[in-house]
Amino acid sequence: MTFKTKLMLITILPLITVSILIGSVSYFQARRLIEIETHSVEQRILATKRQEIRNYLNLALTSIERIYEGEPGGRAAAQESVKQILHNMTFGEDGYFFVYSLDGTNLVHPKLAHLVGKKWWDLQDPEGDFVIRNLIETAQNGGGFHEYVWHKPSTGLVEEKLGFAIILDKWNWMLGTGLYTDDIAREVAAIRADFSESIRQTVIVVFAITLVAIVVAGLLIAGVRFSEQRFADSKLKELTNRIFEVQEQERKRVSTELHDSISQLLVSVRYGIEMIQSEASRTPVLRGYADKCMRILDGAISEVRRISRDLRPSVLDDMGLATALVSLGKEFETHSGIKVDVSPERTHDRLSDSAKTALYRVVQEAMTNVARHSGATHVSITLVVGRHTLSLTIEDNGRGLPHPLPQGGGLGIRNMRERMETHDGFLQLRNMAEGGTRIRVTMPLNKTSERAA
Structure with missing residues (x-):
């Protein structure tokens, strides 16, 4: 109970x-x-x-x-x-x-x-x-x-x-x-009937008052419950938002450390190996070892840069959401072989940094799901900026979502929904009639910048 x-x-x-x-x-x-x-x-x-x-x-x-x-x-x-x-x-x-x-x-x-x-x-x-x-x-x-x-x-x-x-x-x-x-x-029967009618009306009034009291009590309980639930939801939303912010801050810190520290150290080591490689040109065995170390080091540098970019893409902070989505599409197409079309409109200052990050993470999660589960050969990403709201659509030509969809979806889908709800957005998933999956995100824009828009 x-x-x-x-x-x-x-x-x-x-x-x-x-x-x-x-x-x-x-x-x-x-x-x-x-x-x-x-x-x-x-x-x-x-x-x-x-x-x-x-x-x-x-x-x-x-x-x-x-x-x-x-x-x-x-x-x-x-x-x-x-x-x-x-x-x-x-x-x-x-x-x-x-x-x-x-x-x-x-x-x-x-x-x-x-x-x-x-x-x-x-x-x-x-x-x-x-x-x-x-x-x-x-x-x-x-x-x-x-x-x-x-x-x-x-x-x-x-x-x-x-x-x-x-x-x-x-x-x-x-x-x-x-x-x-x-x-x-x-006359006595008439008096008795009058009294009986009065009793009946009194009983009806008592039960009517009781019914009203029950309804009022139910409404008050529902109101208190609804108020508590709204309060709990708001606190949960604040907590979720704070968790995402902390995650992004930590990702940014780790990304910066990888890019500015580990990557620079690896590049310095690479310069040293290049010098060893030039000096070892007269010794074939030593030259072979140097070439092998150079290839491993280049791979390590590329992996560090990829991890740094995945943790916090610098292009999102430097160039904005539209450019970051284009870059993400190109990179995804290179690694997965799935053709990606990106049509983004610039948001300028009409979205907060956290909202931009949330939208980027949603696209990132959606692309990961496409690569793992859909079997698609084509993905289309569209970002439309309206007067009051922003609309983001991700479509693929894969096999679509399972039916029925598990309660709440998988962990990735729940994370996508929570990110959108944190910014008062709405995420909708459905299978398209011609096949494939469509993810549509709607998010309100900053009201302070509507005049500028």
């Missing part, structure tokens, strides 16, 4: 865990509050309905009080008058009063006329409750409320109802009324 992955996990996993915990706790706490709140609302509504039922029943008692107490025209007449008054007293869409005798016979029912005059002592609702029997029992116990299921006139359905019954002792009647409570269930 990479360090970046570990850092992401260390940062994001706690966020996810905390968010899940917060969301879960919030959800269950909210569900608990919903139950408490809906129960409280239900009790408040029931209390309101109970008080409303009491008020209606008190109103009915007030309406029949004078007739019930005085019994004008006799008890039978008074009872008929009371029945008529209660039959006519309705409230709301489904509110009415009902009267039963203590044996369960219905005396008044404005909504269900078929019940009147019949005994309903054993009547049960769909849930098995003995409605009339329990209402009469509740009334006989001092009056009170009783919940049951009953036919609702406005809908024709059977709904839950809260009834209240009292006893008219003088006549042995049970007087009652009630209100349907299905609206309470709907």
Whole structure:
């Protein structure tokens, strides 16, 4: 597991865990509050309905009080008058009063006329409750409320109802009324749905905030990582550039030592051998040894000069990149037998010395690869200097690059890329359609010299 992955996990996993915990706790706490709140609302509504039922029943008692107490025209007449008054007293869409005798016979029912005059002592609702029997029992116990299921006139359905019954002792009647409570269930369900929606939105907000936090954390980590990587790349580029500079300085020092010291010593020795050679003309054996030493010494001088030139070509410092490339092409053609065409444009002062050296080393490495691996018979080197960039192209007619190319290429290709990247350049290798390899280098020129260009 990479360090970046570990850092992401260390940062994001706690966020996810905390968010899940917060969301879960919030959800269950909210569900608990919903139950408490809906129960409280239900009790408040029931209390309101109970008080409303009491008020209606008190109103009915007030309406029949004078007739019930005085019994004008006799008890039978008074009872008929009371029945008529209660039959006519309705409230709301489904509110009415009902009267039963203590044996369960219905005396008044404005909504269900078929019940009147019949005994309903054993009547049960769909849930098995003995409605009339329990209402009469509740009334006989001092009056009170009783919940049951009953036919609702406005809908024709059977709904839950809260009834209240009292006893008219003088006549042995049970007087009652009630209100349907299905609206309470709907109101509680609506409140529950509203709370549930609020919980859902809260959970969504929590997880949305978590997602945003994760994204922000990821971006910050990526930004830090990218910044660190850029910093590391810049330091690596500086280190690579410094290594190349040290290499070139050391090569230049060694080249100078070879040219100015070792080469001069060898030349001095050569002068001495020439003198010995002239004096030994009368001795054939000594003359042969002198000629042999002269040939070995000439070879040594040539090898020292070649090594010195390879380490640091003096023509690059003295005449510039274009002339150095021409010289390199001629020398390569002489030693390898491969024809080389060089078409360079002068860069003047638009390239730093280190950039010129880097380009020269790239061409040198490319020519070495051509001689070793390509089997080419012709190489073309083109250097084009534009307004803002320089373009260097090296083409050969050899067998081309292997496919697929090894990761990163060989050591030489990696060195070429690193040299170019050190100077913000770009190196591209590809096989040409007609055969052979093309290496293209693009490098920015010095901005301070664009006006002069």
